[in-house]
Each structure stands twice: as C-alpha cells, then as structure tokens.
Amino acid sequence: MFETSSEKPAPVRVVTEAIKEYLDRLGPIWIEGEISELNERSGGMAFMRLRDTSADMSLSVMCYKTVLASVQPLPPNARVVIHAKASWYTKSGTLTMSAKEIRQVGVGELLARLEELKNLLAAEGLFSADRKVALPRLPKKIGLICGRNTDAMKDVVENGRRRWPAVEFEIREVAVQGSAAVVEVSQALAELEAMADVDVIIITRGGGSFEDLLPFSDESLVRLAGSCLTPIVSAIGHEKDSPLLDLVADYRASTPTDAAKRVVPDIAQEIADIQAIRARLLRKVTSAVDFEFSTISHLIARPVMKDPMVIVSSRSEVIATARDRARRTFAAIIDSEKRELKQVRAHLRSLSPQSTLDRGYAVATLSDGQIARDSKKIEQGATLHIRLAKGALQATVEKRVD
Numbered sequence: 001m002f003e004t005s006s007e008k009p010a011p012v013r014v015v016t017e018a019i020k021e022y023l024d025r026l027g028p029i030w031i032e033g034e035i036s037e038l039n040e041r042s043g044g045m046a047f048m049r050l051r052d053t054s055a056d057m058s059l060s061v062m063c064y065k066t067v068l069a070s071v072q073p074l075p076p077n078a079r080v081v082i083h084a085k086a087s088w089y090t091k092s093g094t095l096t097m098s099a100k101e102i103r104q105v106g107v108g109e110l111l112a113r114l115e116e117l118k119n120l121l122a123a124e125g126l127f128s129a130d131r132k133v134a135l136p137r138l139p140k141k142i143g144l145i146c147g148r149n150t151d152a153m154k155d156v157v158e159n160g161r162r163r164w165p166a167v168e169f170e171i172r173e174v175a176v177q178g179s180a181a182v183v184e185v186s187q188a189l190a191e192l193e194a195m196a197d198v199d200v201i202i203i204t205r206g207g208g209s210f211e212d213l214l215p216f217s218d219e220s221l222v223r224l225a226g227s228c229l230t231p232i233v234s235a236i237g238h239e240k241d242s243p244l245l246d247l248v249a250d251y252r253a254s255t256p257t258d259a260a261k262r263v264v265p266d267i268a269q270e271i272a273d274i275q276a277i278r279a280r281l282l283r284k285v286t287s288a289v290d291f292e293f294s295t296i297s298h299l300i301a302r303p304v305m306k307d308p309m310v311i312v313s314s315r316s317e318v319i320a321t322a323r324d325r326a327r328r329t330f331a332a333i334i335d336s337e338k339r340e341l342k343q344v345r346a347h348l349r350s351l352s353p354q355s356t357l358d359r360g361y362a363v364a365t366l367s368d369g370q371i372a373r374d375s376k377k378i379e380q381g382a383t384l385h386i387r388l389a390k391g392a393l394q395a396t397v398e399k400r401v402d
Contacts, residue, residue: 143192152206
C-alpha cells in the first residue's frame with residue numbers, strides 16, 4: 001500500500017488501479033439478496049440491482065444472459081443467491097459484481113430457514129408467555145404501523161373510532177413489502193416505542209403471499225419487537241398467515257378489524273356494562289336498606305319498646321326491697337354497736353379513779369407527788385395533798401394513828 005500526504009497526493013489512476021489490484025486478489029463469494037431491478041441489454045449481458053433483505057443497501061450485478069436464463073422466469077423481488085466476483089472498473093471508478101451462477105431461493109428453503117430461526121428465538125425465550133404484556137383497558141392513543149393508504153389502515157382506524165370516538169391514532173405509513181419494509185417498519189416501531197403517550201402499537205398489513213410477508217419474519221425486526229415495553233398487537237395477515245412477528249407480539253389478531261376490536265373497547269358495550277353495574281349496585285343498596293328497616297320494625301314491635309318505662313318500674317321494686325333490707329341491716333348493726341359501746345363505757349367508768357372518788361374515797365399524795373400508802377412512812381408534821389371527788393385539800397399530819 002502506498003503512502004500519501006497533502007504534499008504528495010496520489011493520482012486518480014494510481015488509486016483506482018490499486019483498488020482493482022486489491023479486488024482482483026479476492027476470490028468469488030456467495031451473496032444473498034433480492035433482485036430489485038433487472039435490465040437485459042443487447043450484446044448478451046444483463047444488469048441487475050441486488051438489494052439486502054433487511055437493510056437499505058444494494059449492489060450492482062452483471063452477468064451473461066445465459067446465466068440469467070437458468071433461473072428465469074423470476075418473480076418480482078425474487079430472492080436469489082449468486083456466486084460472483086467483485087470487478088472494479090478503473091475508468092468510471094465503479095464496483096460491479098460479476099455473477100457466474102444464480103440460484104433462486106425456493107419456498108422450501110425459506111421455510112427451513114424460518115423454522116431454524118424460530119427455534120433459535122424460542123430457545124432464547126423470546127416467544128415465552130411470561131414476556132407478554134397485557135393490553136390496556138382503554139388506550140388514549142394507539143400507534144399504527146401500516147402500508148400507505150391501505151385498506152388495513154382504514155379498517156383499524158374506522159373500526160376503532162366507531163367503537164370509541166375519542167380514541168387517537170399515531171399513524172406511520174411505511175413500506176410493508178420489499179427490501180425497504182424491514183428498515184421502515186423497524187424505524188416506525190422505534191419511533192412509536194419512544195413516545196410516552198402511545199399506549200399500544202398495532203402492526204398491520206392485510207395478508208399477502210409468503211414472500212410478501214417475509215419482512216415480518218426478519219430477525220432484527222422480531223428482536224426489536226421483543227425488546228419493546230409498549231404492548232404490540234400483530235395483525236399482519238389473515239388466519240393462515242403467521243410470520244415470526246406474530247409469535248413475539250403480545251397479542252396476535254387474525255385481521256386488522258380483529259386488532260381494532262381487541263384494542264379499542266366498544267363504547268356501547270361499556271355503557272351497557274356501567275348501567276348493569278349501577279342497577280346491580282342499586283339493588284344491593286336497596287336490599288341492604290330494606291333489611292335494616294325490617295330489623296328496626298321488628299325491634300319497635302317488641303313489648304319493651306311499646307312501654308320503655310316497664311324496664312324502670314320492674315327494677316324499682318327490686319331497688320326498693322334492697323334499700324329496705326339495707327336500712328334494716330344497717331339499723332341492726334348500729335343498735336348492736338350502741339349496746340356494745342354502752343357496756344364498754346360502763347366498764348370504763350367502773351375502772352375510772354373518778355368513780356372511786358365519787359364513792360367517797362380520797363387520794364392523799366406527799367409533797368413530792370407520791371401517793372401515800374403507808375402511815376408509818378409519813379412523818380409527823382408532813383404536808384399531805386388530799387384529792388376528793390370534787391376539789392382538793394391540803395393537810396398537816398399532827399398525829400399518826402397506827
């Protein structure tokens with residue numbers, strides 16, 4: 001490889017010849033794609049444009065008519081596998097693949113590939129029921145991916161608005177078949193997934209041949225749908241059509257009309273359900289109120305409720321009897337205590353020194369306050385203090401009488 005700089009640039013011829021030399025060293029390769037353009041020119045050559053099945057990319061291919069005749073007639077957008085070698089034309093600076101062999105990919109081979117991809121994705125858990133997201137009860141805005149001005153779009157929109165006039169649609173009209181379908185559908189799905197106000201996404205097409213539905217079995221599109229957090233409803237075809245997108249979607253609708261009915265609730269049915277609930281609730285409340293009224297009526301009908309004072313009057317006799325019994329008991333106790341108190345008082349009085357004095361006795365005490373008990377111990381001339389029942393006397397001992 002040669003080196004270049006702004007001071008020593010390489011001429012165009014050197015660059016193109018270097019590219020041609022590099023490509024000439026490459027051997028032939030097998031390429032798969034869809035034939036989007038085919039032009040058979042005079043001189044025995046045919047030119048075609050080979051598009052990628054998933055991305056918006058293409059290659060220019062040329063071959064002899066005899067090579068092309070081996071697979072003719074080719075349907076539109078035929079999927080083929082070619083054995084070609086890269087050719088670089090130095091004069092125009094263009095790259096063209098020179099095909100030596102062309103093979104059309106048959107339906108059986110496509111089915112085998114889809115089955116292999118299906119098993120691979122299933123093993124990864126992409127179709128698991130645990131990944132399914134429940135559809136919203138009443139979506140405010142519905143994302144719709146559909147073909148441009150198709151009956152499928154009209155079916156979804158008209159049926160949706162007929163069932164719930166206030167529902168809103170965020171519509172993305174894209175190619176739903178051909179080489180551009182995967183890219184445009186994936187881009188529209190990513191846009192709707194990023195919109196926070198879109199509650200559910202419907203992808204619809206309206207049926208078609210097996211080849212027409214192949215974009216909806218593309219691995220990149222299926223994986224993108226599996227990573228979306230917004231619920232996805234697949235309405236690609238009719239009951240017999242089942243691309244891989246149906247398996248990864250949160251709900252598979254058999255038709256676009258079925259998708260609209262499944263996503264959008266019927267306002268008439270909702271009103272009828274609300275009225276039925278209100279009627280059932282009214283019956284429940286009325287029944288509960290009637291039951292309470294009946295209970296109150298039974299309570300009022302009881303004899304005690306006719307004359308509530310009977311409760312007081314019947315108990316007043318019991319209270320009066322108990323009160324009289326209490327009075328008699330307390331009176332007996334008081335009388336007993338009075339008698340006992342009188343006896344104790346009499347006993348105390350009999351033991352009292354004052355009582356002894358009252359009987360005519362006196363108490364003589366010496367000058368030091370001691371009671372005089374023995375006359376022999378009292379000296380003549382001693383002073384005695386004599387206490388009587390009433391009052392006291394002071395005497396002097398003049399004579400001791402033994």
